Amino acid sequence: MENSVKIQTVASEIRGTGMCVPERVVSNEHFAAYLETSDEWIRERTGIEQRRWCEKGTSASALAEPACREAISAAGLTVNDIDGIVLGTVTPDNIFPSTACYLQARLGITNGFAFDVNAVCSGFIYALTTADALIRSGQGTNVLVVGVDLYSGIIDPNDRGTCVLFGDGAGAVVLSRKQGESLVDGAFGDHLAQGDVRSISGIYGSELKADGRFADLLCVPMGTANPPTPDSLKRGDHFLQMQGREVFKFAVRSLADVTKSVLDRAGVSVEEVDLFISHQANKRILLSMAKHLGIPEEKVPINVDRYGNTSAATIPIVLAECEREGRIKKGDLLLLSAVGGGFSWGAVLVRW
Ligand SMILES: CC(C)(COP(=O)(O)OP(=O)(O)OC[C@H]1O[C@@H](n2cnc3c(N)ncnc32)[C@H](O)[C@@H]1OP(=O)(O)O)[C@@H](O)C(=O)NCCC(=O)NCCS
Structure with missing residues (x-):
């Protein structure tokens, strides 16, 4: 038996x-x-x-x-x-x-x-x-x-x-x-740990993070705590407000940290990843993150030049464009990462 x-x-x-x-x-x-x-x-x-x-x-x-x-x-x-x-x-x-x-x-x-x-x-x-x-x-x-x-x-x-x-x-x-029967459910990284399943497509692992102490550095301050009144509208509380320099520094650090953490937990090296598809907020943030992690620039697709920061839409737009251009191939390993207001940030490791 x-x-x-x-x-x-x-x-x-x-x-x-x-x-x-x-x-x-x-x-x-x-x-x-x-x-x-x-x-x-x-x-x-x-x-x-x-x-x-x-x-x-x-x-x-x-x-x-x-x-x-x-x-x-x-x-x-x-x-x-x-x-x-x-x-x-x-x-x-x-x-x-x-x-x-x-x-x-x-x-x-x-x-x-x-x-x-x-x-x-x-x-x-x-x-x-x-x-x-x-x-x-x-x-x-x-x-x-x-x-x-x-x-x-x-x-x-x-x-x-x-x-x-x-x-x-x-x-x-x-x-x-x-x-x-070949994917092991639940245990993070198990899919990758098994040599014979390295080519199986799917979501391999992810990590979500948040730190609400930084909420006011990037926010739209109108809401239940600050309802619309002639004064608050005059102040522009219905508009996005941001401390750009602080957000910039946090973005580089958090993207690098969460990328490293997801890869470490999956037992994957930076070199094994084919593309790092990261939130398109600023080209300098992307290049600083890449430098920090020792990622060659050609592995970091950039379209912020054409679309600016489209917030939640940046990553699926890059994915769609890279797929259309043949830049993502079956079997490729992709690391998706983003950071934004909250602060909230996170990363997902995907085999295409
Ligand atoms: C906003 C950002 C481009 C500003 O660039 P920076 O190099 O950090 O510039 P600073 O904020 O230090 O400002 C430097 C000067 O440029 C000025 N400045 C800001 N925007 C400007 C613009 N569009 N044109 C000209 N000057 C500008 C500032 O007023 C400041 O002038 P001052 O020195 O007289 O006060 C940059 O901080 C950034 O990209 N931050 C992250 C934003 C982001 O990604 N947000 C979303 C995260 S999901």
Whole structure:
């Protein structure tokens, strides 16, 4: 009689990607025309050359819908196969219900769950980790994981320290359940530890972090604690506020730390990772993180030059673009990482 126990295991894998950015291109000259700034300053300090902005009144769910349809079709599925939506955003259609519910209705899905995750620029990493956990617990087969933000509506057009940085965008992936006997469930890193499963696609591990002591360094201060009044609106409390220099320093350190931590726990070296797909906030943050970790620049895709910081949407947009360009190949090992308001940050290790 066989002595070994075969473990029926569940894991999740990314099956399709999609993205959508608005048509309207906003150049650096747009800001230089009315603010004390210049194309040269913005390029040098951030790497941003242009961003895309929606027309006023566009909803997050409207921008996300084409990205989701593209991801579903790339996965070889139809909307009827989707039984869950986890959506990262801080620029929802309304205060409630969730943008995920509006998106569900737009897509014509009436099956499964739909909810939003608020982790600012880490929204996609948080959403992906949540969807992976739900699939592993048997609560979803094909889950749409979405990152969408429209910061054009929450930036102060007269604050040169913030208004030049952000763009609007949406990205999505379909995360699907996979079952087999070769993946070991639960124990982080076990998939990689077993030599024979090194080529199996799926989410290999993740880590989510937050430290609310830094909440005020990057926030939109209007809400229940500070309701809209003529005075608070005059102060611009409905706009994003940021201490840029502090955020910059924290971003480099936290991205490097969480990357190292996820790789160490999985027993993977920096050299073994094919691409480091990291939050697109500022080219200098990406290059500093890469230098810190000894990552060659060609392993760090950059599109912040074309889209600016699209918050929760940056990572799925980079994924979709890299896949289209053939920059991600089957079997590649990817390290996704992000940091944002909260502060919140995190990383996910994925085999394509
Ligand atoms: C915002 C950011 C680009 C500013 O660059 P920086 O090199 O740190 O610049 P500082 O904040 O030190 O400001 C230096 C000077 O540039 C000025 N400045 C800021 N924005 C400017 C702009 N668009 N054009 C010209 N000058 C600008 C500042 O007012 C400051 O002037 P001062 O010295 O007279 O006070 C940078 O701090 C940054 O990218 N931070 C992280 C932002 C981020 O990623 N946020 C999202 C995280 S998810």
